[in-house]
Amino acid sequence: xxxxxxxxxxxxRRTKGAPDYDRAEYWDAKYANEGTAAHAHVEWLGSxxxxxxxxxxxxxxxxxxxxxxxxxxxxxxxxxxxxxxxGRRAWPIDCIVNVDFSIEAVCRGQVQNTxxxxxxxxxxxxxxxxxxxxxxxxxxxxxDAIVDKSTSDSISTSGPCPSSCHLIDELEQQQGREMDPxxxxxxxxxxxxxxxxxxxxxSYSSTRFxxxxxxxxxxxxxPPPHWTVLERQPIEAPHEGPGAPPVYHWLYTLERC
Numbered sequence: 001x002x003x004x005x006x007x008x009x010x011x012x013r014r015t016k017g018a019p020d021y022d023r024a025e026y027w028d029a030k031y032a033n034e035g036t037a038a039h040a041h042v043e044w045l046g047s048x049x050x051x052x053x054x055x056x057x058x059x060x061x062x063x064x065x066x067x068x069x070x071x072x073x074x075x076x077x078x079x080x081x082x083x084x085x086x087g088r089r090a091w092p093i094d095c096i097v098n099v100d101f102s103i104e105a106v107c108r109g110q111v112q113n114t115x116x117x118x119x120x121x122x123x124x125x126x127x128x129x130x131x132x133x134x135x136x137x138x139x140x141x142x143x144d145a146i147v148d149k150s151t152s153d154s155i156s157t158s159g160p161c162p163s164s165c166h167l168i169d170e171l172e173q174q175q176g177r178e179m180d181p182x183x184x185x186x187x188x189x190x191x192x193x194x195x196x197x198x199x200x201x202x203s204y205s206s207t208r209f210x211x212x213x214x215x216x217x218x219x220x221x222x223p224p225p226h227w228t229v230l231e232r233q234p235i236e237a238p239h240e241g242p243g244a245p246p247v248y249h250w251l252y253t254l255e256r257c
Contacts, residue, residue: 022158022181024101024122031075031104041077044150045249048078050235051200054253055145056085058198063144066091069133069192070098070116071123072151074105082147083114097136097143099123123151124161124181126168129188142194148201152208155181167191171225179225182208186224193256199227201252202235209252227254 020026034042059066066086073079079098086093093115100106101122109118121132137143158181167187168179179187189199201208209229223229230253237247 027102190226197256
C-alpha cells in the first residue's frame with residue numbers, strides 16, 4: 001500500500017488490515033524487525049540528495065545558527081548525509097535535531113551517537129511539542145530549516161488532530177472549521193521556526209499543497225498556515241526495472257511567513 005492509498009483510505013474509513021502509517025507502534029515494530037545494523041536503512045522516496053542540496057544552499061546563504069529540525073527521520077540514510085555535510089563544513093553537528101515519534105528510531109539514533117540530537121515527540125500533539133522541542137528553541141533560538149522526507153505524507157493519513165496551540169485556535173475561529181492534520185503540523189512547526197526559515201518537503205504527491213477545490217496538479221497552491229510555497233520541483237524516482245514508466249516525487253520549498 002502506498003501513502004496515497006493510505007490517505008484515501010483514511011478519508012473514507014480506517015480499513016481493517018491497512019498499514020497504520022500514522023501510528024508510532026507501526027514504525028516501532030517495523031524498525032525493531034530490521035535489526036540494528038548500521039546499514040539497515042528504511043528509505044521512502046529515495047535518498048533525499050536533491051533536498052539536501054537545497055537545504056545546504058539555504059543554510060550557507062541565509063543562516064547564522066544553521067539549526068535544522070529533521071522531522072520523522074526514522075532510520076533513513078539522509079541523517080548521515082546531513083551530518084556528513086555538517087562535518088565537512090566544520091559546522092556544529094549538535095545544531096541538527098532529529099525528532100521522531102518512534103522510540104525505536106530515536107533509540108537507534110542515540111546509540112549511534114554521531115553528534116546530532118535525537119528527540120522523541122509526536123508533532124501532531126502540541127503538549128508533546130511543548131515538552132520536547134520548545135525548550136530547545138528557548139535555549140538555542142528558533143530553527144532555520146526543516147527537513148521532511150515523506151513525514152507530511154504519513155501525517156496526512158491521520159484522523160483529526162485537535163490541538164491547543166494558540167496559532168491553531170486563532171485560525172479555527174477565523175475559518176470555522178477543524179484543521180486537517182498537515183495544517184496542524186504546519187502550525188506546530190511555525191511555532192518552532194524563525195520568519196524566513198525554509199521547510200523542505202519531499203512527497204509522493206503532486207497536490208500536497210494544491211488549492212482546495214482547484215484542479216489537481218494545476219499548480220495553484222494552498223499554502224499551509226504561516227507558510228508560503230516557493231517552489232514545487234519534480235524529482236524522478238529510482239527506476240523499478242527495465243521498461244518501467246517514469247515515476248516522479250515532488251520536492252516543495254516553503255518559507256515561514
